[in-house]
Each structure stands twice: as C-alpha cells, then as structure tokens.
Amino acid sequence: MNGPIDILKAVRSFRYAGAGIYSLFRYENNARIHLIACVVVAIAGIFFQISTIEWCIIVIQIALVWAAEAFNTAIEKLADLVSADYHPVIKVVKDTAAAGVLLLAISAVIVGGIVFIPKILLLF
Numbered sequence: 001m002n003g004p005i006d007i008l009k010a011v012r013s014f015r016y017a018g019a020g021i022y023s024l025f026r027y028e029n030n031a032r033i034h035l036i037a038c039v040v041v042a043i044a045g046i047f048f049q050i051s052t053i054e055w056c057i058i059v060i061q062i063a064l065v066w067a068a069e070a071f072n073t074a075i076e077k078l079a080d081l082v083s084a085d086y087h088p089v090i091k092v093v094k095d096t097a098a099a100g101v102l103l104l105a106i107s108a109v110i111v112g113g114i115v116f117i118p119k120i121l122l123l124f
C-alpha cells in the first residue's frame, strides 16, 4: 500500500474479522465445544488462583486452538465450494486441516493437565 495508513480500512477489516468470529461460534459445533472448554478452564483458573504466567500460557493455548479451528473452518468451506462431490484430494485437504486442530487441542489438554492436575490433587 502507498500513502498514509487508512484507519477506516483497518476498522472495516476488524468488522469483517468480527463477523468471522461470530459465524465460527454461531454455526460450528467444534468451535462451540472449544468455547465451553474455555469457560470451564477460566472458572478452574479463578478457583485455583493460577499464577500470571499460567494464565498467559493458557490464554495462548486457547487462542491457538480457536485460530486453528477458524483456519480449519475456512479451508472446509473453500473445499466444499471447490468440490461438492467426493474427491481424494479434498479428503487429504480436509483431514490435514483437521489434524492441525487436533494437534493443538492435544497440546492444550496436556498444558491443562500440567497446570491443574497438581492443584486438583492437593484438594484430596
């Protein structure tokens, strides 16, 4: 882009991104599951009074899973547009995009375990 920064264009981009976030949580089942998991983790974080650094790591993990879910959904929609019928390449594209979400979800569960399991054990 040449010339000064276009603030209005930046604001419009935020609005479009906001619409994407709305549609993600409104229509995508997996994104809703991640949202519920996030609320549970936030409640646990408050209950166990986790440290600032633990909050930072958990927030990064949650954002990674949500971002992966957003990219996965975008790829799925594009794939459906490119080929509504079965196609072996579409299968690989969708499965690989889903694998990205799964890998980050596994890492989030491991991080959650490392942070919360010792605190849960202390309750007994």
Ligand SMILES: Nc1ncnc2c1ncn2[C@@H]1O[C@H](COP(=O)(O)OP(=O)(O)OP(=O)(O)O)[C@@H](O)[C@H]1O
Residues within 6 Å of the ligand: 028, 029, 076, 083, 084, 085, 086, 087, 088, 090, 091, 092, 094, 095, 098
């Ligand atoms: N057009 C297609 N060609 C080949 N395989 C497909 C196609 N559409 C879906 N699949 C296979 O079915 C799986 C599920 O695809 P689908 O698009 O239903 O995603 P999903 O995980 O059920 O997500 P959502 O319910 O949010 O759409 C894919 O991972 C892929 O293996």
